[in-house]
Amino acid sequence: MTIRSAVPAELRVAGRRAAVQVGRASAGWRPVPDFLVIGGQRCGTTSLFRALMDHPQVRRPNLHKGVNYFDVNYSRGQRWYRGHFPVRGPGSQTRVFDASGYYMVHPLAAARIARDLPQVKVIALVRDPVERAWSAYKHELARGFEWERSFLDALRLEDERLDGEVDRMLRDPDHQSFNHRHHAYRRRGEYADLLAPFVAGLSAERVLVVESERFFARPAEQYERVTSFLGVRPHQPARFDRWNARPGSGMPDAARDLLRRHFAEHDERLGALLGRPPAWRVPA
Template sequence: MSVRASLPRPVKIAGRRASVRLGTATAERRQLPSFIMVGAQRCGTTSLFRALMSHPLIHSANYHKGVNYFDVNYDRPFSWYQGHFPTTSVLRRRVKGTDGDPVTFEASGYYLFHPCAPERIAHHLPDVKIVAMLRDPVERAYSAWKHELARGYETEPFEDALDLEDQRLEGVVERMEADPDVQSFSHRHHAYVRRGHYAEQLQRMQRYLPAEQFHVVDSESFFTEPESTYGALLDFLGMPAAMPEKFDRWNGRPSSPMPEETRSRLRAHFADHDEALAAMIGRTPAWLT
C-alpha cells in the first residue's frame, strides 16, 4: 500500500484541497488533457483507467480519476480545472529516459450523459480526443441500479425503478439546458435506461467535436480480448505500445441474476438504439456478437 493510500481520510481530503489550491494558482504551468474518458457509467472505465495509468507516458489528473468539471463543477473557473493536472516540468521529470512525450487525461463517467458537457468540453478543449467505453445496455442498467442501491441513492426494486424513470426525469434535460446551474440527482443517479441510449449521446457530442476525435471501446471486447482492444486504443491516442503486466477487473458487483422477463423487456427496448449505434460506429457492438 502506498503512503498516500494509508493516510486517514481527513488528511487525504485536506491534501487534495491544498493540491487544487496550489494548482489553481499555477494553472498556466499545467498540462491539459490530450484525451478524456467520458464514460459510460458502469462499463469498466475504472479497469481501463488503471490499464492506461500503467503506461509510462500517460498521466491522470492529480488525486482524481475524474475531475467532473464539465458536468457538476462548471461553476468554478477553468483555472480550477487546470489545477488538477501535473505541471509540464513534473511530467518531464517523470518520463525522463522514456522515448516520447507525456500526456495527461481524466475519466469522468457523467460527461457522456450530461446534456451540457459536450459543448463545454469543445469550448475549452477543441482538440481533445474522446474515449467512450460502452457495455451491453441491458447489463449496464442492472449494474447501475445495483451500484446506486449499494450507495443508498436508490431504494426501489429494479423493475419499479425502471417504471419510475420517466417520471423521475421528466423535463430535467430541458431545465439543465436552459439553466447551467441546474443539477439533477435523478438525472445523475436514476437514468438506468436512458444512459444506454449510446448513439444519442455520441451524436450530441459530435455536434461539437468531429467524429475523428472519438474512439469507442466495447467493454466486452476489453475484458475478453484486452491486448488487441487496448492496443487499438493506444493507436488512436498516438501512443507507443506498452501493455500492462495484467488486465484486472475492478468495481464489479456480484448479485442475483436479472429476471429473464426484465431482460427481455430491456433487450427489446434497446434494439433500435443498438442498431443506431452500429450504424454510427460502422460495426456491430460486441454485446450483440
C-alpha cells in the first residue's frame, strides 16, 4: 500500500480541489504546455508518458497524467487549465506537457489546440489499428463501458452507436458522447484522418508520429527522436517499461479479416504522411 492510497478518498478529492483552486489563482505564473501527447488510445501513451517523466527537463501536470482540457473540460477555461501545471521560473529550460488519448479523436480538440497553443508541438503514437481495436475492446469490456460479449457484434454496432454523435458534439461543444469516447473501435484507428487537422492547424513540422511497434522494439532510438523533436538535451531512462499492456491473443479471425480490409486504405494514407509504410505493413 502506498501513502497516497492510504489517504481516505474524500480527503484526496478535497486536496485535489484545493490544489486546482490555488493553481487557478496563480495561473498567471504558470505556463501553458510546450507539447502535448495526443494519443492514440491503447498505443503506448502511458509508456511514453512514464519515459518522459524520467527526463530532467520535462514536467507533467501536477495532479494527473492528463487534464483532458481540449476534449471534455474546455468550458472550464484557460486559467483552470494553466492551474494544473507547475510554476516555471524565468529562463527555465524545462518543458511542460499534457497527455490525453482522446485529444487525437475528439472532433473539436485539434482546432482548439491550434487556436489556443499555435506554437505547441504534438506527439501522436499509432499502432496496428487492427490490434489497437481489439485491445481497446478488451479494455472497455474490463472497465464495464462495453457490454457486448462479442467483438464482432461490437464492430457491427459501431456505426449505429456513433451515428450523429460527431454532429451533436460540433453543435453543442459541451456535449460529451459516451459512445464516441468508448465505442469507436474503427474510428480511432483511422490515423490519417485523425492527424490531418493537427497537421493543417499546426504544420507538419510540429507533429511527430511514433509507431508503437518501433517504440517498443527500439525504445532508446525512438526516445531519441522524441527528445530531439522537443529540443531537450539527450537523455535515456534507466529502463523502458511497458504499461497497461493486455494480452493480444484471441481475436476472432472474422474480426481480424474485417478490420484488415477496412484499414487497408487508411494505412496507405498514413504511409503517405509518414513517407513510408507503417511498421505493421512492413513484412517481417
